[in-house]
Every structure is written in structure tokens, then in C-alpha cells.
Amino acid sequence: MSFLLPIQLFKILADETRLGIVLLLSELGELCVCDLCTALDQSQPKISRHLALLREKRAIAGPQAR
Known part of the structure; x- marks a missing residue:
């Protein structure tokens, strides 16, 4: 298992949507895409794309990591 270097993590979190996703997940725990869409006022495809990149x-653990 490899870890992100700080510069890599900062580049990922430089995007406002990705930062919002990470902050919400860290504060509230597991959320569905529809909840993230509502909280961040973004479309489902955009949130899904950012989640896939994360x-x-x-940067985050996905359902397939369990």
C-alpha cells in the first residue's frame, strides 16, 4: 500500500468540490452520493467523478475497499 505525499494530497484537495467532499465525509462519516450532491449543490455526475478520483x-476509501 502506498501513501500520498503531502504535495499530492494538496493538489487533490485544491479543488473546491473535492475538498468539500472530504470535509463532509470526515465530519459526518459515510454519505450517499445524493447527500453529497445536496450538501455541495452539485450534479450527481460531477460528484461521482470527483469521488472516483479521490x-x-x-484519498478516501471506497465501498470496494471494504
Whole structure:
């Protein structure tokens, strides 16, 4: 298992939507995409795309990690 370097993590979190997702998940725990869409006032495809990137970069754990 590889870990993100700080510069990699900062690049990922530089996007406002991805930062919002990470903050909400850290504060509220597991949320469905529809809850993230509502909280961030973003479309489902956009949130799903950002979640996929966060999982790919291992910034968050996805359902397949369980």
C-alpha cells in the first residue's frame, strides 16, 4: 500500500468540490452520493467523478475497499 505525499494530497484537495467532499465525509462519516450532491449543490455526475478520483488516488476509501 502506498501513501500520498503531502504535495499530492494538496493538489487533490485544491479543488473546491473535492475538498468539500472530504470535509463532509470526515465530519459526518459515510454519505450517499445524493447527500453529497445536496450538501455541495452539485450534479450527481460531477460528484461521482470527483469521488472516483479521490478513491483512485487513495484519498478516501471506497465501498470496494471494504
